[in-house]
Amino acid sequence: xxxxxxxxxxxxxxxxxxxxxxxxxxxxxxxxxxxxxxxxxxxxxxxxxxxxxxxxxxxxxxxxxxxxxxxxxxxxxxxxxxxxxxxxxxxxxxxxxxxxxxxxxxxxxxxxxxxxxxxxxxxxxxxxxxxxxxxxxxxxxxxxxxxxxxxxxxxxxx
Numbered sequence: 001x002x003x004x005x006x007x008x009x010x011x012x013x014x015x016x017x018x019x020x021x022x023x024x025x026x027x028x029x030x031x032x033x034x035x036x037x038x039x040x041x042x043x044x045x046x047x048x049x050x051x052x053x054x055x056x057x058x059x060x061x062x063x064x065x066x067x068x069x070x071x072x073x074x075x076x077x078x079x080x081x082x083x084x085x086x087x088x089x090x091x092x093x094x095x096x097x098x099x100x101x102x103x104x105x106x107x108x109x110x111x112x113x114x115x116x117x118x119x120x121x122x123x124x125x126x127x128x129x130x131x132x133x134x135x136x137x138x139x140x141x142x143x144x145x146x147x148x149x150x151x152x153x154x155x156x157x158x
Contacts (some may be wrong), residue, residue: 026126033122038115043068045115047078048087051104052112058103060093066154087111 008016030042038045046068051057059067065075079102082088087108093099104112128136 029126030119030122034115034119037118038111040111040115043070044078044082045112045119047075047082048104048108048112048115051088051102052109054104056103057109058101060099061090061102062099064102069154082108085111 027042034040034042034045040048047064047070050064050067051059061072061075061079064070065072068075070078079088079090082102083090085107087105089103089105090100091103093101131139
């Protein structure tokens with residue numbers, strides 16, 4: 001005889017369904033805004049934004065792929081488009097030539113700066129405005145508790 005799996009209780013099921021809605025809908029709604037206002041996708045903006053905050057505006061492509069939860073081929077295609085637009089350059093990592101660095105150019109930084117206000121407004125509207133200050137703090141605490149172990153598991157993948 002097989003034991004049935006422990007089902008989610010009613011409250012857990014409601015939370016899980018809300019989380020699924022957020023996980024699915026939020027990227028779609030952010031994509032719509034960025035495509036309309038900045039002619040870029042949420043994924044592309046995420047790549048540019050991560051480079052913009054990195055030391056010397058440069059990251060190894062493997063690190064960038066992990067941070068953006070991307071495959072190397074997907075990121076490589078984006079890098080080709082970004083190079084064509086003059087937003088990034090790629091070069092061997094001087095510390096270890098087996099790696100490639102992506103470096104955000106001044107034009108790429110201008111793209112981030114120009115795209116950020118509309119993106120930030122949309123994030124604020126969708127995520128923060130519906131919540132009180134206390135709810136925002138509690139959300140931050142809860143998400144941090146979930147995200148930490150998830151990041152560790154992503155870092156462990158090979």
